[in-house]
Amino acid sequence: MAKTSTMLASLVVVLLPFAVLGSTCVSPDVKTETYTTTDGMASMDTVFVVEFSLKCQQKVENLNLYADINGRTVPATKTNKADNYQISFSEEHKNLPSGSYQVRLYDDEGYSALKKAQRSDSESQIKPVHTFHISHPGVWKGPLLQSEFVASMVAILVWYFAYTAKAKLQSN
Numbered sequence: 001m002a003k004t005s006t007m008l009a010s011l012v013v014v015l016l017p018f019a020v021l022g023s024t025c026v027s028p029d030v031k032t033e034t035y036t037t038t039d040g041m042a043s044m045d046t047v048f049v050v051e052f053s054l055k056c057q058q059k060v061e062n063l064n065l066y067a068d069i070n071g072r073t074v075p076a077t078k079t080n081k082a083d084n085y086q087i088s089f090s091e092e093h094k095n096l097p098s099g100s101y102q103v104r105l106y107d108d109e110g111y112s113a114l115k116k117a118q119r120s121d122s123e124s125q126i127k128p129v130h131t132f133h134i135s136h137p138g139v140w141k142g143p144l145l146q147s148e149f150v151a152s153m154v155a156i157l158v159w160y161f162a163y164t165a166k167a168k169l170q171s172n
Contacts, residue, residue, distance in 0.1 A: 028130045030132060033050070034134050036135075038137060045090040046136070048069065050087045054085060104128035104130075
């Protein structure tokens, strides 16, 4: 019995590094598609949606990913396509003005190291799996003058000119 448990312990010690290394993505190839809210009239928040494919040099199964956007960490959801993930993130319009936003992807190890580093204010030393940028053009808040206002002003001007023309005709 002692020999079997020693053999099992030795096997675990030998295979554990391979199991841990198997869940880390080496040389990632990432292709992204992004969407950001551009119409501020139709929504209350600015939304970023990023769908990306991640192919690693070695085959990695069930890789959990986390994205750090603007100092806020969100999980990446695996889609029904192989090696595809999606991230969605929203804030009020005033908190996400137009510009370029850096997205850093972390695996489980990187995420736990990031959380640990954030507590000690040294997060810049953590290397992400991949980094990309989202270009946000900003939101359109509508025309300067509403169409109802313009139509009302035109109607008032037409009435004014018609009334003054009628008054001139009646005075003669």
